Amino acid sequence: MDFADPVGEPVEVDIPDQIGDYAIKALIGAGGMGQVFLAEHVRMQRAVAIKMMKSDRMQNQVAIDRFYAEVRAVSRLMHPNIVAAFDAGEFEGIHYLAMEYVDGITLTKLISKQGPMPIGQAVSVIRQAALGLLHAHRAGIVHRDVKPGNIMRANDGTIKVLDMGLAQIGRTLLSGAPQKEEVNENADTKGRLIGTLAYMSPEQLESPETVDARTDIYSLGAVFYFLLTARPPYTGEYLDQVYGHRHGEIPNLMQVRDDADLNLANIFRRMMAKSPDQRYASLDEVIDDLAPYSDTSSAPMWLAEFSKRQTQGDASTVSG
Numbered sequence: 001m002d003f004a005d006p007v008g009e010p011v012e013v014d015i016p017d018q019i020g021d022y023a024i025k026a027l028i029g030a031g032g033m034g035q036v037f038l039a040e041h042v043r044m045q046r047a048v049a050i051k052m053m054k055s056d057r058m059q060n061q062v063a064i065d066r067f068y069a070e071v072r073a074v075s076r077l078m079h080p081n082i083v084a085a086f087d088a089g090e091f092e093g094i095h096y097l098a099m100e101y102v103d104g105i106t107l108t109k110l111i112s113k114q115g116p117m118p119i120g121q122a123v124s125v126i127r128q129a130a131l132g133l134l135h136a137h138r139a140g141i142v143h144r145d146v147k148p149g150n151i152m153r154a155n156d157g158t159i160k161v162l163d164m165g166l167a168q169i170g171r172t173l174l175s176g177a178p179q180k181e182e183v184n185e186n187a188d189t190k191g192r193l194i195g196t197l198a199y200m201s202p203e204q205l206e207s208p209e210t211v212d213a214r215t216d217i218y219s220l221g222a223v224f225y226f227l228l229t230a231r232p233p234y235t236g237e238y239l240d241q242v243y244g245h246r247h248g249e250i251p252n253l254m255q256v257r258d259d260a261d262l263n264l265a266n267i268f269r270r271m272m273a274k275s276p277d278q279r280y281a282s283l284d285e286v287i288d289d290l291a292p293y294s295d296t297s298s299a300p301m302w303l304a305e306f307s308k309r310q311t312q313g314d315a316s317t318v319s320g
Contacts (some may be wrong), residue, residue, distance in 0.1 A: 019043070019091045022050055022098060032206055034067070034165070047101040048086060062192070065093060071097050073167040076139050080275060081132030083152075083162040102160050107148035107223065110229050119259055122227035125151075127287050130160035130220060134283040136161075137213040139305055142168040144208065145173025146219035146228050147199040149209070158300045166194055168211065198232035199223060202246045202274050214276040217283060221271030229256050233272065246274070264293055 015024055022039040028049065029036040034057075039050040057063040074085040074097070087098040096194070100147070109124070111117070129151050131142060143150075145166040152160045193200065194208035201218035204211050225233045233251050234244025250269050253260040267289050273279045280286050 014093070016296075018094070019050065019052075020087075020089060020095060020098055024050065026318075039098070042100075049083075049099045049101045051099060051150070053096075058093060058095065067095055067097075069169060070165045070167065072203065073136075073141050073164040073169050074099070076141065076169075077131050077136055077164075079135040081128050081159055081161060082135065083160050097141055099161075099162075102152050102154050102162070104152045104154035104158075104160070107151045107153065107227065108214055110153060111148065111227060117227045118231045118295065119228065119257065119264070119293055121171045121298065122224060123293040124295055124299050125153065125227060126220060126224045127290050128299070129161055129223070130283040130287050130290075131215075132161040133216050133220065134287070135284065136164075136167075140169065142211060142213050143216050143219075144168055144204065144211065145195045146223060147196045147214050147222055149196075151223065154222070156300050157298045161196050168209070176193050195243075197238065197241050198234070199226075199274075200245060205242060205245060212276070214279050217280050217286065218273075218276075219285075220283075224271070225251060225253075225269060228253065228260075235306055250274075287306070 017024060019039075021041055021043060023042050025040060027035060028038050034051050034053050035164040037050045037052070039048050040046065041048060052065050053063065068088075071085070071088040074083070075088070078084060083102060084100040085097060086100070089096060105113075116122075129146075133146065136143060141164070143161070143164065145163060145167070146161070150161065150163045152162060154160060193205070195204055199219045200223040201211065203217040204215045204218075211215040222233050225231075233239045234248055236244075250272050253268050254262065267286070270278070270280055271286060
């Protein structure tokens with residue numbers, strides 16, 4: 001079956017016209033681990049996004065285990081700021097995940113088109129992403145790949161966190177201590193980075209298997225910087241970026257944005273502190289501290305009431 005890729009070039013993809021109940025329509029994205037297609041549930045006539053493993057990884061049991069770890073991660077979450085999972089399975093050797101289709105644009109593409117955001121708009125985006133990630137953290141899930149390409153803005157202004165492919169899944173015990181789900185990560189990732197270097201916390205560079213929710217707070221701070229400047233906090237060659245995350249000076253927002261005040265600069269610095277112990281302990285604190293700067297004029301109508309309920313600890317939609 002032939003498709004046009006997201007930039008218009010023809011691509012030959014060995015995918016049938018229909019997988020289970022889903023008619024495949026178009027290729028809408030591709031990464032190192034998988035491809036995402038626009039599809040339609042043939043009975044419900046609902047548009048969905050179908051994520052499939054790449055054919056060259058379908059014989060790799062570690063890759064299959066990692067794929068279904070993502071399936072389990074996203075299936076635990078039901079939140080308006082996280083792309084919802086509908087279905088998963090295997091069809092003629094093709095492993096797939098059916099997800100909510102978001103009619104919108106990634107933050108990477110949005111900034112590429114329009115340039116840096118006004119502070120109020122950037123804050124609104126970050127607070128919505130933080131709401132989704134906070135929900136995941138309360139369900140025992142650390143994303144580990146928070147970046148502009150994994151956050152979308154839907155046409156109604158809703159921000160959606162997507163791609164849980166590198167999520168670390170834990171089970172919160174009565175004692176409060178997290179217990180990791182058994183996934184043989186080392187066999188497939190030993191010696192390689194887990195995440196995206198430009199937005200990766202110092203501790204994730206060192207030991208990605210032992211990070212906690214604070215690594216996502218760091219990465220979200222780096223995304224915030226990208227929205228305000230159209231570049232990540234640390235640039236250059238591989239070693240330059242590694243050094244920046246580990247030892248580099250945290251950028252001063254007041255030096256790169258004339259409209260940033262000292263308090264906002266300090267919020268950003270705390271999000272991107274080198275030591276997890278010096279960072280915010282939880283995203284609900286970030287959401288509260290950023291609230292005075294948020295421009296909600298382009299945000300969806302449901303956001304204000306939902307944000308208030310969630311930061312007060314309403315976890316009624318958390319499962320797991």
